[in-house]
Structure formats: C-alpha cells, structure tokens
Amino acid sequence: MEPLTARKIIDIHHEVVEEFRGVEGILAEATLDYLVFKADRISDPFKKAALALCCIVEEWIEHRVVRSEIC
Numbered sequence: 001m002e003p004l005t006a007r008k009i010i011d012i013h014h015e016v017v018e019e020f021r022g023v024e025g026i027l028a029e030a031t032l033d034y035l036v037f038k039a040d041r042i043s044d045p046f047k048k049a050a051l052a053l054c055c056i057v058e059e060w061i062e063h064r065v066v067r068s069e070i071c
Contacts, residue, residue, distance in 0.1 A: 004039060006032035031059050 002008070009032050017024050026032065035055045039048045 004036055006036050009036070027059055031055060 006029060010026060010029070013026065014024070016022065035052060038051055038055075042048045042051060
C-alpha cells in the first residue's frame with residue numbers, strides 16, 4: 001500500500017470535488033501534516049480512520065466557530 005501523505009490527501013480531495021462538486025481548497029495544510037504524522041504511528045486501520053475523522057471534524061468545528069464570531 002502507498003504511504004499516506006498530506007499531498008495525497010489534497011489530491012484525493014481535488015478529485016472528489018471535481019467528480020461530485022464541493023468546496024475546493026483546504027483549511028490548513030499543517031492539520032493534514034499533523035494527521036499523517038499521528039496516523040503513521042497507528043497500525044489498526046479502524047483507529048486510523050477514527051483519528052482522521054476526529055481531526056477533520058475538530059478543524060471544521062473550530063473554523064465554523066471562528067467564522068461565526070467574525071460575522
């Protein structure tokens with residue numbers, strides 16, 4: 001299996017947006033780098049998936065809260 005990288009995640013996101021529509025871009029590439037760093041240390045694929053989902057949701061919530069406070 002090909003190793004997961006932040007670049008690979010961005011490429012997959014771009015492909016999904018092209019095929020199914022959605023919002024292009026990412027909130028913070030550093031978050032992806034952190035996610036990959038943490039995921040590389042977990043062997044169980046279910047725990048890796050849980051970590052990924054948790055990181056994505058936390059970043060989304062944080063972004064929504066900051067954005068709503070500005071508006």
